[in-house]
Amino acid sequence: MDYSIYIADEYTMCRFGAKLMQSICNAENAKGTTIYLNGDLGAGKTTLTRGMIQSLGYQGNVKSPTYTLVEEYHLAQKNIYHFDLYRLSDPEELEFMGIRDYFNQDSICLIEWSEKGNGFLQEADLIINIDYFDDARQIHIMSQNSHGEQIIQQLKHT
Numbered sequence: 458m459d460y461s462i463y464i465a466d467e468y469t470m471c472r473f474g475a476k477l478m479q480s481i482c483n484a485e486n487a488k489g490t491t492i493y494l495n496g497d498l499g500a501g502k503t504t505l506t507r508g509m510i511q512s513l514g515y516q517g518n519v520k521s522p523t524y525t526l527v528e529e530y531h532l533a534q535k536n537i538y539h540f541d542l543y544r545l546s547d548p549e550e551l552e553f554m555g556i557r558d559y560f561n562q563d564s565i566c567l568i569e570w571s572e573k574g575n576g577f578l579q580e581a582d583l584i585i586n587i588d589y590f591d592d593a594r595q596i597h598i599m600s601q602n603s604h605g606e607q608i609i610q611q612l613k614h615t
């Protein structure tokens with residue numbers, strides 16, 4: 458199943474992040490949620506993540522983790538882990554940081570530059586591609602399993 462949406466500006470990107478988070482929370486979930494965020498530098502992966510996290514009441518700034526690979530947020534009884542693997546030189550580092558423990562039933566893992574962690578990450582429930590469209594963006598979301606499908610169902614009906 459897939460879902461596409463045109464995003465006119467940064468504000469709309471954040472609003473969509475809120476809607477996506479709502480859909481994740483509404484979807485039935487026994488094993489946590491893993492989302493790969495794909496797109497070129499500056500496409501809006503972190504902006505979308507910020508919209509998702511701030512929609513749960515987080516007031517602080519949400520920026521990509523730079524000196525660590527992951528930033529964590531504990532909000533609304535959820536553990537949200539925002540990964541940015543751009544600077545990861547060897548995917549084995551993920552093994553050393555205990556990456557497997559991050560993927561559990563209470564977690565929402567949002568992963569930028571997931572291709573750098575190839576072979577060491579939980580499979581995605583959703584893959585989100587963000588493409589440049591002049592100043593706007595085009596988002597294309599693809600479900601990878603039934604949990605991902607449920608999230609897209611929620612997106613389509615809210």
Ligand SMILES: Nc1ncnc2c1ncn2[C@@H]1O[C@H](COP(=O)(O)OP(=O)(O)OP(=O)(O)O)[C@@H](O)[C@H]1O
Pocket residue numbers: 464465466467470496497498499500501502503504505521569592593594
């Ligand atoms: N329609 C739009 N949606 C999202 N961001 C937009 C849009 N139009 C312009 N922008 C700008 O594009 C930039 C997106 O930056 P952001 O850090 O979210 O990208 P990123 O995909 O996380 O990049 P990186 O790969 O470097 O981490 C921001 O400066 C934002 O203001």
Ligand SMILES: [Mg+2]
Pocket residue numbers: 502503504521541569
């Ligand atoms: Mg980013």
